[in-house]
Each structure stands twice: as C-alpha cells, then as structure tokens.
Amino acid sequence: xxxxxDTTILTTLKSFNSFISRPExxxxxxxxxxxxxxxxxxxxRSMELLEAAERVHSKNRYLQLDQEKKQxxxxxxxxxxxxxxxxxDSARDLEHxxxxxxxxxxxxxxxxxxxxxxxxxxTEQKEANDALQKNxxxxxxxxxxxxxxxxxxxxxxxxLKDEIRELRQKIQNQDSKMSAQTLENQELQxxxxxxxxxxxxxxxxxxxxxxxxxxxxxxxIKIKELERRLxxxxxxxxxxxxxxxxxxxxxxxxxxxxxxxDDNAYLRESRENCSLLKEEVEGLRKKLERMEKTKExxxxxxxxxxxxxxxxxxxENLGQSTGLNISVRSVExxxxxxRAELTQQHSKTLEEQKKREAQDALVRRLQKRVLLLTKERxxxxxxxxxxxSELAPTEYSPQLSxxxxxxxxxxxxxxxxxxxxxxxxxxxxxxxFFFALLNSVCACIFFLRQKIEDLERERQRLEEQNNILExxxxxxxxxxxxxxxxxxxxxxKMNPTAIAKQERQQEVEALRQEVTRLRDLVRSLQSGGxxxxxxxxxxxxxxxxxxxxxxxxLDLRKQMESSExxxxxxxxxxxxxxxxxxxxxxxxxGYQIDITTENQYRLTSVYAEHMDDSLLFKKGSNGSMxxxxxxxxxxxxxxxxxxxxxxxxxxxxxxxxTLDLFSRQTTV
Amino acid sequence: xTSTLKGITLKxxxxxxxxxxxxxxxxxxxxxxxxxxxxxxxxxxxxxxxxLTTDPKLKSYLTNVVSQLKEWLFECTVQKLVLVxxxxxxxxxxxxxxxxxxxxxxxxxxxxxREKSIKTIQHEIRSVIRQxxxxxxxxxxxxxxxxxxxLVYTDKDLVVPxxxxxxxxxxxxxxxxxxxxxxxxxIHKVNSMVAYKKTESA
Numbered sequence: 001x002x003x004x005x006d007t008t009i010l011t012t013l014k015s016f017n018s019f020i021s022r023p024e025x026x027x028x029x030x031x032x033x034x035x036x037x038x039x040x041x042x043x044x045r046s047m048e049l050l051e052a053a054e055r056v057h058s059k060n061r062y063l064q065l066d067q068e069k070k071q072x073x074x075x076x077x078x079x080x081x082x083x084x085x086x087x088x089d090s091a092r093d094l095e096h097x098x099x100x101x102x103x104x105x106x107x108x109x110x111x112x113x114x115x116x117x118x119x120x121x122x123t124e125q126k127e128a129n130d131a132l133q134k135n136x137x138x139x140x141x142x143x144x145x146x147x148x149x150x151x152x153x154x155x156x157x158x159x160l161k162d163e164i165r166e167l168r169q170k171i172q173n174q175d176s177k178m179s180a181q182t183l184e185n186q187e188l189q190x191x192x193x194x195x196x197x198x199x200x201x202x203x204x205x206x207x208x209x210x211x212x213x214x215x216x217x218x219x220x221i222k223i224k225e226l227e228r229r230l231x232x233x234x235x236x237x238x239x240x241x242x243x244x245x246x247x248x249x250x251x252x253x254x255x256x257x258x259x260x261x262d263d264n265a266y267l268r269e270s271r272e273n274c275s276l277l278k279e280e281v282e283g284l285r286k287k288l289e290r291m292e293k294t295k296e297x298x299x300x301x302x303x304x305x306x307x308x309x310x311x312x313x314x315x316e317n318l319g320q321s322t323g324l325n326i327s328v329r330s331v332e333x334x335x336x337x338x339r340a341e342l343t344q345q346h347s348k349t350l351e352e353q354k355k356r357e358a359q360d361a362l363v364r365r366l367q368k369r370v371l372l373l374t375k376e377r378x379x380x381x382x383x384x385x386x387x388x389s390e391l392a393p394t395e396y397s398p399q400l401s402x403x404x405x406x407x408x409x410x411x412x413x414x415x416x417x418x419x420x421x422x423x424x425x426x427x428x429x430x431x432x433f434f435f436a437l438l439n440s441v442c443a444c445i446f447f448l449r450q451k452i453e454d455l456e457r458e459r460q461r462l463e464e465q466n467n468i469l470e471x472x473x474x475x476x477x478x479x480x481x482x483x484x485x486x487x488x489x490x491x492x493k494m495n496p497t498a499i500a501k502q503e504r505q506q507e508v509e510a511l512r513q514e515v516t517r518l519r520d521l522v523r524s525l526q527s528g529g530x531x532x533x534x535x536x537x538x539x540x541x542x543x544x545x546x547x548x549x550x551x552x553x554l555d556l557r558k559q560m561e562s563s564e565x566x567x568x569x570x571x572x573x574x575x576x577x578x579x580x581x582x583x584x585x586x587x588x589x590g591y592q593i594d595i596t597t598e599n600q601y602r603l604t605s606v607y608a609e610h611m612d613d614s615l616l617f618k619k620g621s622n623g624s625m626x627x628x629x630x631x632x633x634x635x636x637x638x639x640x641x642x643x644x645x646x647x648x649x650x651x652x653x654x655x656x657x658t659l660d661l662f663s664r665q666t667t668v
Numbered sequence: 669x670t671s672t673l674k675g676i677t678l679k680x681x682x683x684x685x686x687x688x689x690x691x692x693x694x695x696x697x698x699x700x701x702x703x704x705x706x707x708x709x710x711x712x713x714x715x716x717x718x719x720l721t722t723d724p725k726l727k728s729y730l731t732n733v734v735s736q737l738k739e740w741l742f743e744c745t746v747q748k749l750v751l752v753x754x755x756x757x758x759x760x761x762x763x764x765x766x767x768x769x770x771x772x773x774x775x776x777x778x779x780x781x782r783e784k785s786i787k788t789i790q791h792e793i794r795s796v797i798r799q800x801x802x803x804x805x806x807x808x809x810x811x812x813x814x815x816x817x818x819l820v821y822t823d824k825d826l827v828v829p830x831x832x833x834x835x836x837x838x839x840x841x842x843x844x845x846x847x848x849x850x851x852x853x854x855i856h857k858v859n860s861m862v863a864y865k866k867t868e869s870a
Binding site: 477478479480481482484485486487488489490491492493494495496497498499500501504 | 729732748818820824834
C-alpha cells in the first residue's frame with residue numbers, strides 16, 4: 001500500500017513537474033522570471049527532499065524486509081529444530097511401540113492357549129448344560145402339573161369365596177329382615193299397648209255397664225216391690241170402701257162424740273184459764289199490796305215534803321230576818337235540791353198513780369172474767385147436774401134401759417169400729433206414706449236425672465276449663481313459669497352473667513374515679529395557668545398540685561423562667577447603663593435632659609438658680625429642634641437672638657447659657 | 669358406655685343427655701356470638717362438625733354445671749335446663765333457650781336396659797343441633813354486649829349443693845316462642861324451644 005501511496009505521490013509530483021516544465025509561456029516578464037526561478041529552486045529543493053524521503057522510505061522498507069527475512073529464517077530454523085526433535089521423539093516412540101508389539105504378540109499367544117482351554121471347558125459345560133436342560137424339562141413338567149393343581153385349587157377357592165359372599169348376603173338379608181321384624185315388633189308392641197289400653201278402657205266400660213246393670217236390676221226389683229205394694233194398696237182401697245159404708249151409718253154418734261170432746265176440751269181450756277186467772281189475780285193482789293205500800297210511802301213523802309217546805313220557809317225567814325248572807329248559795333242549792341227531789345217525788349207519785357190505775361183496770365177486768373167463768377162453771381155444773389138428774393131416775397123404763405144397752409152396744413161397736421178405723425187409718429196412712437215414698441222416689445229419680453244432666457253439663461264445662469287451663473299452664477311452662485310448691489330454680493353462684501356484671505361494676509367505678517381525678521387535674525391546671533399569666537417570676541404553689549405534668553410542659557416552663565430571668569437582667573443592665581449615661585451627660589454637658597412628652601425635651605442646667613429654670617425643646621416633624629417659650633427662656637432673649645436666630649447653633653446657645661449661669665454662680 | 673347390643677341404661681341415658689347439653693350450649697354460645705369466634709375450636713361428634721370453647725374459665729364452669737346435671741339426670745330430679753342471655757347494659761333478658769326434661773321414673777338402676785339404638789338417638793340429636801344452628805336466620809341480632817347464665821329447674825325437695833343458689837325464672841316479657849325438635853333416649857325425653865324478646869319494628 002505504501003508503495004501505491006508513494007506511487008500516487010510520485011505520480012502527482014511527476015505531473016506537477018511536467019506542468020511546471022512545460023514549454024513555458026513566452027517568456028514573460030523578467031519580473032516574474034526571478035520569481036519563477038525562485039519557485040523552481042524551491043520546487044527542486046522540494047523534489048530533492050521528496051526523493052530523499054523516497055529513498056529513506058525505500059531504505060526503511062528494505063530494512064524492514066531484511067528484518068522480516070531474518071525473522072523468517074529464524075523461525076524456519078526453529079521449526080526445523082523442532083521437527084528434528086519431534087522426529088527423534090517419534091523414533092523413540094516407534095521403538096517403544098515395537099517393543100510393546102512384541103509383548104502383545106506374546107500375550108496373544110498365551111491368550112490363544114487359554115482360549116483353547118476355555119473352548120474345551122465350554123464343550124464340557126455344554127454337555128452338562130444339556131443334561132441340566134433335560135432335568136429342567138422334567139422339573140418343568142412337574143411344575144406344570146403343580147400349576148394345574150394350583151389352578152384347580154384356585155377355582156375351588158373362588159367357588160368357596162362366592163359361596164361366602166352368598167352366605168354374607170344371606171346374612172345381611174336376614175339382618176335386614178330381623179331389623180324389619182324388630183320394627184314390626186315395635187309397631188306391634190305399640191299396637192298391643194294401644195289394644196291393651198283400649199281393652200282396659202273397654203273393661204272399665206264393662207265394669208261400669210255391669211254396675212249400671214246391677215243398679216238397673218236393683219231398680220227393677222224395687223219397681224216390682226212397689227208394684228206389689230200397689231196391688232196391696234188397691235186391695236186395701238176396696239176394704240176401705242166397704243168400711244166407709246159402715247162408717248156412714250154412725251154419723252150422729254160421731255157428731256155427739258165430737259161435741260162431747262169439744263166440750264171437754266173447752267172445759268179443760270177453761271180450767272186452765274181459771275188457773276191462769278187465779279195466778280194473775282194473786283199477782284195483782286201482790287201488786288195491790290205493793291201499790292198500797294207505795295201509796296203509804298207517797299203519803300210519807302208528801303209529809304216530808306211539807307216538812308221540808310216548812311223548813312225552807314223557816315230558812316227563808318231566817319235569811320230575811322237576820323239578813324245574813326251566810327251561804328245564800330248553799331240555801332239556794334239546798335232549795336234547788338229540794339225542788340229536784342220534789343219533782344222526782346212528783347214524778348214518782350204520778351207513775352205510782354198510773355200504775356195503780358192500770359192495776360185497778362186489770363183487776364176490774366180480771367174480776368169480770370172471773371165472774372164470767374164462775375157463771376160458765378155454774379152453767380156447766382147445772383148442765384152436769386141436769387145430766388145427773390136426768391141419769392138418776394126414780395123410775396127406769398125398760399125401753400130406756402134397752403136403749404141404754406143398745407146405745408152401750410153401739411158405743412162398744414163404734415169404739416171397736418173406731419179402733420178398726422184407726423187401724424185402717426194407720427194402714428191408709430202407711431199406704432199414703434208408701435205412695436208418698438213412691439212419689440218421692442220418682443221425684444228423687446227425676447231429681448237425680450236432672451242432677452245427672454246438670455253434673456254432665458258441669459263436667460263438660462269443667463273439662464273445657466281444664467283444657468283452657470292446661471293450655472295456659474303449658475304456655476306458662478313454655479315461658480318458664482313454675483309451680484313453687486313442686487319445683488325450684490337453681491344456678492351456680494359464680495355464673496358468667498354475675499361475673500360480667502361484677503366486672504362491669506368495677507369498670508364503671510374505676511372510670512368514675514378516673515373522671516374525678518382528671519377533673520381535679522383540669523381544674524388545678526386551669527387555676528395554675530391563670531395565675532401563671534399574671535405573675536411572671538413566682539412559681540404558683542398550685543403547680544405542685546398537678547400530679548404528672550408532661551416533660552414538654554416542664555421544659556417550656558423552665559425555658560420561660562430562664563427567658564424571664566434574662567429579660568429581668570437585661571432590664572437592670574439597661575437601666576444601669578442609661579442612668580450612667582445620663583449622669584455622665586449631666587456632668588459633662590452640664591444639662592439634665594428629660595423627656596416630658598413625645599418629642600419634647602426639657603433641659604435643666606447644673607448651675608440653674610431655681611429648680612424650675614428649664615429650657616424646652618421640641619422636635620419638629622422635619623427633625624429640627626426648636627426652642628419653646630418658657631419663663632427661663634424669656635430671660636435669655638439676647639442669647640436666643642444671637643445664637644439661635646443668628647448663628648443657628650443650639651450647642652452654642654446652650655454653652656453660652658451655661659457660661660452665663662456659671663459666671664453668675666461664681667460671682668454670686 | 670352403652671352399645672346397641674346392651675341397650676340404654678339409666679346411667680347411659682344420663683350421660684347421653686349431659687353430652688348433648690354440653691355440645692348444645694357450646695353451639696348456642698358460638699352462634700349467638702356471646703364469646704368471640706376465635707375462642708372456639710372444631711371437633712367432630714354425632715357425625716357433625718361442632719364447636720367447643722377453649723376459654724378455660726368458661727370450660728370449667730360448663731364442666732361443673734354438666735357434671736352436676738348428670739347426677740341429677742341419674743336421680744331423675746331435674747325438670748328443665750334454661751340458658752338465659754342477658755344484656756349487660758339494661759339487665760334485661762333477651763333470649764331464653766329452654767330444654768324440658770321428662771324422665772321415666774320407672775327406669776331405676778336395677779331395671780333392664782331399654783332397646784333403643786344409639787344411632788337413632790344420635791340422629792335425633794343431630795336434627796336438634798342442626799335446628800339450633802338454623803335459628804340464626806330468624807333470631808334478632810344481639811348488638812349490645814351480653815352475658816349468659818344456666819338455670820336448672822329441679823324438684824323442691826332436692827338438697828341444694830354447695831356453690832348453687834336459688835334464682836328467679838328470669839322470663840322474658842311478651843316473648844316470641846319457637847319450638848324445636850325433641851329427642852328421646854327412651855328413659856329421658858328432651859324438648860327444646862327458644863323464646864326471644866320481640867324487637868320493636870314499625
């Protein structure tokens with residue numbers, strides 16, 4: 001490539017040379033020839049340089065090629081050397097190989113001998129193999145026979161298993177049948193129970209029926225008895241009728257009997273009345289006696305009364321004559337008492353009189369009755385006497401005696417008849433009684449039937465009520481009610497509800513306590529905070545009440561305290577400094593400057609004659625100081641005019657004033 | 669332990685009923701949310717997946733009550749078991765689960781065991797417990813914190829054991845009542861029902 005580049009350079013150079021060295025243009029001006037000659041020399045120099053460069057370059061190339069050639073030769077030599085070495089190595093290897101070959105050949109021979117031996121052994125073993133194979137065949141045959149036997153045995157096993165399965169199925173079937181039968185059994189037992197219950201009910205019904213039947217038979221018997229009695233009664237009725245006819249024959253005697261009996265009764269009553277009346281009369285007599293006694297007493301009382309009245313009069317006279325006022329009241333009292341007694345006695349006498357009158361009336365009545373009774377008695381006696389006189393005849397006629405006897409017979413008959421009649425009456429009464437009994441029995445039966453119906457109705461009603469109550473009970477039972485007589489409700493003392501309630505209570509109490517504690521805290525904080533705002537430095541003792549102030553609060557408090565302290569110290573320092581400065585100003589300038597109001601400054605000189613001598617300066621809006629009119633400034637009019645108006649210098653004015661005052665002070 | 673071959677004795681019946689109560693009460697406590705659901709663990713019984721509490725205090729309380737109940741069932745002196753759910757804020761009874769127990773007193777200790785298969789009894793118990801779970805659909809929500817209590821109605825002449833005391837019936841004012849299925853072991857018959865306070869609606 002370099003060569004090619006060189007060639008291009010060379011070709012360009014050559015072309016450039018050819019261009020330059022072309023038949024030049026008609027020789028131009030000498031002006032340019034010199035120039036072109038320079039150019040040519042320069043070109044020649046450059047060409048020479050180029051050629052030199054070419055030569056150098058080619059030399060370089062030649063050197064390079066030489067070097068390469070040398071290197072190639074070296075490498076050739078090395079390669080050759082190596083090849084020789086390799087050849088020697090390979091020759092050695094060859095020898096080795098040859099040796100090994102020979103060894104191997106020896107080995108091969110040995111192996112061939114061995115192979116022959118082995119072959120022999122092989123043939124022997126083949127023969128043995130054949131024998132063994134024959135044995136094997138024999139054994140295989142026996143094996144096959146045994147396999148056949150096994151097969152048959154397996155078949156038998158399978159058949160047995162099938163049988164077992166069938167048997168198991170049968171067992172299961174039987175089990176199911178058994179269970180079904182047990183279920184049937186249970187059902188049948190239940191049915192049996194039902195039937196037994198029904199049977200019991202039926203037997204009860206039978207018993208009740210039998211009882212009813214027995215009662216029915218009893219009733220039938222009773223009815224039969226009653227019928228028999230009825231028959232008897234009818235017979236008795238017939239007898240009674242016959243008797244009645246007989247009875248009709250003797251009405252008159254009965255009437256007479258009645259009359260006699262009535263009279264007897266009446267007489268007995270009258271006798272009783274007489275006795276009663278006698279008793280009454282005796283009683284009345286006694287009363288009369290008592291009345292007479294009371295009368296005597298009355299008379300006595302009246303006599304006493306008269307005496308007492310006489311006494312009264314005497315006392316009154318005494319009272320009037322003596323004119324003593326000794327116990328007028330007592331006298332009056334005794335008078336009133338006596339009057340009361342009098343009235344009492346009057347009333348008593350009136351009562352007694354009334355009683356006596358009543359008794360007299362009674363007595364008169366009784367006497368009348370007695371008279372009546374005695375008259376009746378006399379009448380009866382007369383009748384009886386008349387009867388007796390009638391019955392006590394001097395001449396008895398046979399007819400009368402006959403009649404008497406007949407009458408007596410008739411009496412006897414009638415008496416016997418009466419007795420019979422009484423017996424009949426008794427029988428009739430008994431019959432009637434029996435009838436009444438029957439009626440009562442019928443009524444009883446009717447009554448009992450009604451009662452049975454009522455009881456049945458009541459039973460139904462009670463049954464309904466019972467059902468309702470049972471339903472209610474069941475509902476209550478469902479709701480949890482219980483009969484305190486029979487049951488009791490228990491639970492464990494430590495049950496979860498009680499525990500939960502206790503825990504809740506404890507929680508509530510703990511919360512309450514915490515609430516009170518927090519409230520106190522809040523109150524203390526509020527009060528502590530309020531006081532802390534008013535006092536800067538002092539620590540409020542209520543701060544100590546706060547139980548656990550947070551760390552932040554403590555830090556902030558500390559910071560606050562420190563800042564306050566700092567402020568305090570700064571203020572003190574400033575105050576001191578200001579004071580120092582003011583005193584220094586006063587000492588040095590001779591004026592004490594005070595700020596009276598905003599922008600107004602009062603100056604007082606050291607040497608002021610009076611305390612009030614001061615100058616007032618005001619700071620204007622543009623910043624300039626102006627002197628205000630004061631009494632002292634009026635005295636300094638000249639200086640004002642000079643220093644302020646003319647010179648416009650306040651310090652000069654002030655110093656002039658100081659000097660002036662100082663001079664005054666010292667001279668004076 | 670009773671098996672179908674031997675039949676149900678009085679003791680076996682008491683054990684079965686007490687076991688039912690133990691599981692039933694746990695189910696009710698879980699369903700009604702009286703205790704948080706994470707305190708319950710699943711067990712399998714009666715061919716059902718049931719929940720039992722793991723809270724130790726509650727467990728000990730329930731074992732106390734159920735063991736005492738077993739004794740009373742054996743003596744046939746218990747008439748009812750009631751689970752009362754009370755609202756803690758207002759102290760009023762919100763729900764009342766009542767189990768009436770009818771005991772056949774003719775089955776004494778020495779009498780022959782009764783023929784009833786355990787499978788049937790378990791089937792019946794299963795239906796009751798399924799119903800208890802299903803009550804969630806119609807019972808009103810218990811929004812306030814609640815606590816429960818177990819009351820036992822016994823015969824009056826019973827000796828009150830230690831740690832037990834008398835209590836009121838804790839009934840609900842104007843309740844709504846729902847009857848659930850019942851089951852019987854042929855010696856004890858248990859009727860279940862739930863009464864709850866009507867919610868004010870409309």
